[in-house]
Amino acid sequence: MSSSAERFSVMRTSLSWLSVLLIASAVTSTTLAEDRLSVYVVNYPLKYFAERIGAEHVSVEFPVPAGEDPAFWKPTAEMIAAYQRADLILLNGASYAKWIATATLARSRLVDTSREFADHLVAGGNVTHSHGNTGAHAHGNFAFTTWLDFNQAAAQAKAVMEALARMRPDIRASFERNFEVLQSEFMALDAELNVMARKAANRPLLASHPVYQYLARRYALNIKSLHWEPDRVPEESEWTRLAAMQREHAAKWIIWEQAPLEASVQRLNAMGIGSVVFSPAANQPERGDFMTVMRANVANLGRALD
Amino acid sequence: MDSLYVAWRYLSFNWLRTATLIGCVSIILALPLALNFLLDVGERQLTARAQATPLVVGAKGSALDLTLNALYFGEQVPELISMAEDEAIARSGLALPIPVYVRFHAREFPIVGTTLDYFELRGLSIASGRTLGVLGECVLGATVAERLGLAPGDSLLSSPESVFDLAGVYPLKMKVVGVLAPTHGPDDLAVFVDVKTAWVIQGLGHGHEDLASIEDESVVLERRDGNVMANAKLLKYNEITPANLDSFHFHGDPALYPLTGVIVAPNDERAGTILRGRYLQEESRQQIVRPDEVIGGLLQSIFRIKDMLDAAMATVGAATVLALILVFALSLRLREREMTTMFKLGCSRATMARFVAAEIMIIGAFTAVLCAAVLALVNAYGVDLVRALILQQGG
Structure with a gap:
């Protein structure tokens, strides 16, 4: 009898403690959620940087649906309102995310992560136009896959770190620690690519799309770009243009943004051109994360540069 | 008795x-x-409005005109400065710059081109509708909405600067998206737009058909070296809609776009003092004023x-x-x-x-x-x- 009363008492005490712990944990998690900085981003790399650096102190939103190119995505009015409510809006700069140019956002919340190297952006090759004597202009001015130069990616991550630290100076040390880890990973990839690129100096390469300008500039790759879609077999005229290009730029490899159709691969193989994928990862990858995709990219490119 | x-x-x-x-x-x-x-x-x-406005940067000249334009949207337009000034303040990291471009009117009310930071600085809240979202939208002060009988969903035309300036500023049909709660101050009498919309009103930005893919060749004067030159037949939009929003673009260097002033909110007193020091140099073509001092005078x-x-x-x-x-x-x-x-x-x-x-x-x-x-x-x-x-x- 006394032992069952003892058991009951122990059980009751345990339950009380459990309730206290549950309530405390609920309160702590609510407080943490309230304390977290609300960060909105314009592409997946920035989401990855912010999450790696901000960790549990940030809630990062990247509202672009899977499969859409964030550079050309158009938000609804409700989505713009959501961006307006954020504590921070991380921009890629280099005229990325066209909608930013026509949206009204609070300057105090905007962070142009490529501002540090804004003077070294690669000009885009758009068709220009003019109206009478007002001077020629183009509607999109710069190549925008800035993060494919890992040194620039580290600079963008640093801008993210600084912006978060400005908002939460009390946990700056934590942001700095996380940034340093991320930076070291970028530097490792940068060093690896540099070694590979030096071995294959000036080797002609093709790109399915003009998105590798910064990659080519940083690692001195000799890339010429086509306008081929990976999910579509190029038309005959495009094959003819490729053959003509090959006479001056005898590339053995073509770099794709994502895996191309087998028919395209076969026909390229027949021309003596191998295919490798180097995904810019502008949108959330189906598997893995930004760093795993970039590591796979470097490994893939290694095949072309070997 | x-x-x-x-x-x-x-x-x-x-x-x-x-x-x-x-x-x-x-x-x-x-x-x-x-x-x-x-x-x-x-x-x-x-005094209240001047004290709530830490600093104002503008072209050298009358400090009173600059302050009254930036704070009370007076019709006297001070000499213009460029957006580069705003960007220089932002780059300094010492303060938050809020651009102000008060030059155009809609009916008799001033159009104030600014950013959403202005709304936060003044503590303005939306009584009906929503805040500015995209180019071509406007938010009305409480008195403007009442006197013109406008509500969210209506439209408001900007007024031409001069009826005789036929080649000048074309009216822009702005969409009213919100009405501010009354503040019993100058904000009640203003029409707020994104500063980029004010530049569209001025003609620095505009929208038209994509010249690279235009089918009507009579619009094209010549194509040379990747540049397409259009003639006056090219139709420019005088209203910004979701359908033509993407066609709107700006000419020239955005850093040179005009402003009447920049309201500056320094991070702290020290940052404010450093900023003021920078404008004291004689060669500076801009001035920085403390509105409370100007209004005090x-x-x-x-x-x-x-x-x-x-x-x-x-x-x-x-x-x-x-x-x-x-x-x-x-x-x-x-x-x-x-x-x-x-x-x-x-x-x-x-x-x-x-x-x-x-x-x-x-x-x-x-x-x-x-x-x-x-x-x-x-x-x-x-x-x-x-x-x-x-x-x-x-x-």
Whole structure:
């Protein structure tokens, strides 16, 4: 009898403690959620940087649906309102995310992560136009896959770190620690690519799309770009243009943004051109994360540069 | 009670003289009181807004014009500065710059081109609709919405700068997306747009068909070296809609786009001092002003004038009191026969003094009521009146 009363008492005490712990944990998690900085981003790399650096102190939103190119995505009015409510809006700069140019956002919340190297952006090759004597202009001015130069990616991550630290100076040390880890990973990839690129100096390469300008500039790759879609077999005229290009730029490899159709691969193989994928990862990858995709990219490119 | 009745009957009989007397005394009393009230309201309004605006950067010139334009959206447009100034302040990391471009109008109300940071600085809240979202939208001050009878979903046309400037600024049809809650300040009388929309109104940005893929070749003057030159037939949009929004673009270097001023909110006092130091150099073509100092200077001038007015008013008042005494004394002389009759009827000198005192009391009471009515009117419309006067001063 006394032992069952003892058991009951122990059980009751345990339950009380459990309730206290549950309530405390609920309160702590609510407080943490309230304390977290609300960060909105314009592409997946920035989401990855912010999450790696901000960790549990940030809630990062990247509202672009899977499969859409964030550079050309158009938000609804409700989505713009959501961006307006954020504590921070991380921009890629280099005229990325066209909608930013026509949206009204609070300057105090905007962070142009490529501002540090804004003077070294690669000009885009758009068709220009003019109206009478007002001077020629183009509607999109710069190549925008800035993060494919890992040194620039580290600079963008640093801008993210600084912006978060400005908002939460009390946990700056934590942001700095996380940034340093991320930076070291970028530097490792940068060093690896540099070694590979030096071995294959000036080797002609093709790109399915003009998105590798910064990659080519940083690692001195000799890339010429086509306008081929990976999910579509190029038309005959495009094959003819490729053959003509090959006479001056005898590339053995073509770099794709994502895996191309087998028919395209076969026909390229027949021309003596191998295919490798180097995904810019502008949108959330189906598997893995930004760093795993970039590591796979470097490994893939290694095949072309070997 | 009898004295009051007799006095009332006498004053009613001589109603014209009584009304003149009450009018004169009321003016002498109400004028300085109303003036003091208006000045107090003006001082409060000017000081509160100036104190809520830490610093303003603009072109060198009249600090007062710059402050009145940036704070009260006065019609006097100061010399323009460029967006580069705003960006330089942002790059310094010392302060948050808020661009202000107050140059155009919609009907008689100023269009204020700025960013959402302005709304936060002033604590403006949306009473109906939503805040600015994209190019071509506007949010109305409470008074603008009321006077023009506009609500979210309606449209508002910007006014051309000059009716004779046929090649100048085309009106832009703006979509009203929100109305601000009343602030009883200049924000009630403004039409807020994104600063980029103000540049579209100016013609620095515009939207049209994509020239690279245009089918009507009669629009194209020539194609050369990747540049397509269009002629005047190219249709430019005068309304920004979701369908044509993407076609809107800006010409030239955005850093050179114009602003009338930049409101600067420094991170702290030290940052503000460093920033002010940067603009003290003689070669700087811009100036940085502290609105509270500028408005303080303006108020000092106003108060110097007010002191002179007070002195004049006191002299006139004293002269009027003497004149009133004279009027009463003469009136008693004129009423000598009437007084003698009353005396013969058995009225004592004290009773007659009571009659006169009752007359003065009635006149005093009517004067007090009239003064109170005037002051109540000033109280009701004074705030708007002062605001209009301040805006006129800005213009």
